Amino acid sequence: FTSARLSNLKRHLKTHSDEKRYLCHLCPKAFRTATLLHNHVNTHTGTKPYKCSDCDTAFVTRGELSRHRRYKHTLEKPFKCTICEYSSVEASKMRRHIRSHTGERPYPCDLCSYASKDAYKLKRHMLTHTGEKRYECCVCRARFTQSGTMKIHMLQKHGENVPKHQCPHCSTLISRKSDLGVHLRNLHSYMEEAIKCSACEAVFHERYAFLQHKKTHRGGKGFKCAQCSYTCNQ
DNA sequence: CATCACTAGCGCCCCCTGCTGGC
DNA sequence: GCCAGCAGGGGGCGCTAGTGATG
Secondary structure, three states: OOOOOHHHHHHHHHOOOOOOOEEOOOOOOEEOOHHHHHHHHHHHHOOOOEEOOOOOOEEOOHHHHHHHHHHHHHOOOOEEOOOOOOEEOOHHHHHHHHHHHHOOOOEEOOOOOOEEOOHHHHHHHHHHHHOOOOEEOOOOOOEEOOHHHHHHHHHHHHOOOOOOEEOOOOOOEEOOHHHHHHHHHHHHOOOOOOEEOOOOOOEEOOHHHHHHHHHHOOOOOOEEOOOOOOEEOO
């Protein structure tokens, strides 16, 4: 370390010792400087001196306010990705983003072969080993591993007038968008290898068309119940 | 020397998205 | 098809530590 000022060098030297003479009176923590202690005590008391002028949020430190303003108001993103258009407010976000390009996974799970690109994802992954379900539905008390999964549950099970997804190729209505994706892949995607009808010469490159065609061979009779007159087509 | 302004860095949790496989 | 589990990419904040500059 070098500094143009002797005073700053002296201050820097203190970082090599463990001396922390500023003690918090509300918890066991100790700090090197009065300012750090002051900020820390404010986290206990909820004192937030730095108010945002554009919304009603407030922060303990000026730095937090400054970051907040970048996220919410100035939209200034100083860190630019050299590979794509992504930019971020924080350097740590850029490092995380870069891993999506490099594929680097610095956070290995010590219980399985999984490795994560970011620390929190590893933490989330570890819940799959502990079996912990920390999210509870406030209506039916069902528990979930992730908050997002619970949100979907709340919407689908307890929501009102939940919109369904209409398949663009048939009349099927599907609750979840991702299930529509599965439906499209399974039933409406083009198959290189055609399916041949076992009852006639027809061939199909789409499973849905094939299944519809198969019904025509049932002569409208469909499936008959052996016990009564009930019939159906599926 | 204390203090301000600022940056850096860790962490936490959330969001949305989309796939998987059991039912 | 419904459903919960679960991973990827990302936004926003909580908090602490260190440094340049100033009074």
